[in-house]
Amino acid sequence: MDASSTSTASRSDWRRTHHCGALRKSDVGARVTLNGWVDARRDHGGIYFVDLRDRYGITQVVLGPEQAEAAKLGAEFTVSVTGKVVARDAQNVNPERPTGEIDVQVERLEILSRSEQPPFTIADENVALETRFTYRYLDLRRPQMQRNLMHRSRFINAMRRAFERQDFVEVETPILTRATPEGARDYLVPSRVHPGKFYALPQSPQLFKQILMVAGMDRYFQVARCFRDEDLRADRQPEFTQLDMEMSFVEEEDVFATWERVLQETFREAMQLEVAIPFPRLTWKQSMERFGNDKPDMRFGMELVDLAAWASSSEFAVFKGAIDAGGRVMGIAVPAAHALSRKDIEALETLAKGSGAKGLAYWKAGAAGGSGPLARFCVGERATLLMQALGAAEGDTCLFMAGKQSLVWRVLGELRNHLGKRFGLAQGAWRFTWVTSFPMFEFDEGEGRWFSAHHPFTAPADWEMGGANPDLASLVSRAYDLVLNGWELGSGSVRIHRSDVQQKVFTILGIGPEEQQKKFGFLLEALSYGAPPHAGLAVGLDRLTALSLGLDNIRDMLAFPKTTSATDLMCAAPSEVAPEQLFEVHIRSAVPPPAPGA
């Protein structure tokens, strides 16, 4: 009879004395008990080697012919073993493992829990996401995934301590809150008590944290779960976590300094990495001009250069025409060291066309006129002038884009990022950057109205907002982004603490006085009772922790992520609910019931 499969002997004698990553040569001779999962079993006919795995590591345990149960052990069985720690002979040491100098010679084996044949081998790195998500509890047994979750825990806790050292108070804000008219689509929760009314899950704790400032909390932070019902991406989940913070009686630089300290201390504590501070500051305009986008990858050069002067005196009709039409002509010089093949340039052209460009002009720089399609417009001093304007050296490959400013920025920005990856320049460093002074409003052609570039609570650079008849497109806000290596990590702003300015912004956004009172009355009223000037920032922790491990997908930093269609394959959410449940919350489904027999 298999007595070992039942735990009747004693309630406590199976419990571990060490975990599976603990034992070393210095423990030889000790009698120990280990608990863990069977990672692999090697049956040599009379002697069995079992790799026992837990969160801490793998220890090889050795069983002899007297342990008949050893032959019955399968992958992922949960077992308890008791035995003596023995040294391995020199030729049997496994240098790949910290525990590789010892074995545990098993005297007692107990199966705590059996396992069906697992759908995949835990050690197998190459398993379809669908399978991994369905059996996430097995997927999470992998050392890699456990490393990710442990790293995230260490990282976030280090951040918490860093904020507390700077006198920040962690305050929790509601998950059940009210829907907001602006921004992302809300997740709604029907109210049982109030028929026909709904809570919304917060897209961010924005208004609560501002109200905490009005309340005099002075410095607030929170590890906050946020919800947005929008389509997913590799770096976007419908629920995500932010390190959200807000502080009173401050301006931009105070927020920047706070975060620089927090990030420096966090990287030091959690990763033993030194992050250089202060981070460079760029205005939005500077970022667009130099890098073509508002989240610049600062790890390499090849910056955009304005060529208006050269282009307007050029005989090249495309360039001259672009300038005359009020557009831009810009270029980037790719150093000769990064030789671009004909094929490379074709790939770049395809990329440019994919982004809306009509074509891609290029020129191999040379004082004698160079070569490439643009060479015939680089006769005589025109060549040297162009090289000077571009900061290009002999032999550099120069790429040009002419047209509408937004197009020129976007295309050259994408080409630059592509080249950075192509030449392996976009790696290996932590280049944080502040991007400031974003536009206040953006006009949506489709809806025919103005939207906040950041959010409606962002302060304008000028409290008077250009007077009675402002040019909305040129108004600058006090919004800022934290950027790391080409990723937008977080964004924030100095907030509006004046009720009159807040009302004016709402009005510009097309929210009339009545709607303002109905939806934001509590905010406007709060601002009327002595609101301190305040500012804050929220950083996406899924992205930051993923980036800090070099992962390009945030799912590997989440214990239970959702698929691209926002489902949880493990627990099969979302799901239908019983009709009674709907009735209770006063909901009737508009979706027809499945056809009979379907």
Next chain:
RNA sequence: GGGGACGUAGCUCAAUCGGUUAGAGUACCGGCCUGUCACGCCGGUGGUUGCGGGUUCGAGUCCCGUCGUCCUCGCCA
């Protein structure tokens, strides 16, 4: 909502131009093996080719639809 890639054994993949009984590795089962370390050797089981329809003498392969996963555009104040 649009575009693209993929879907074949428990897992990872193969299968020529539409043509024999859909194969391999691994896992699993059985046998052998006392120093392996994702042990090795021998043998075996395992398939509604996601699902539904169509074209064809014949469909894993072609067509239509549908479901699912991933990437991406829109979207994400």
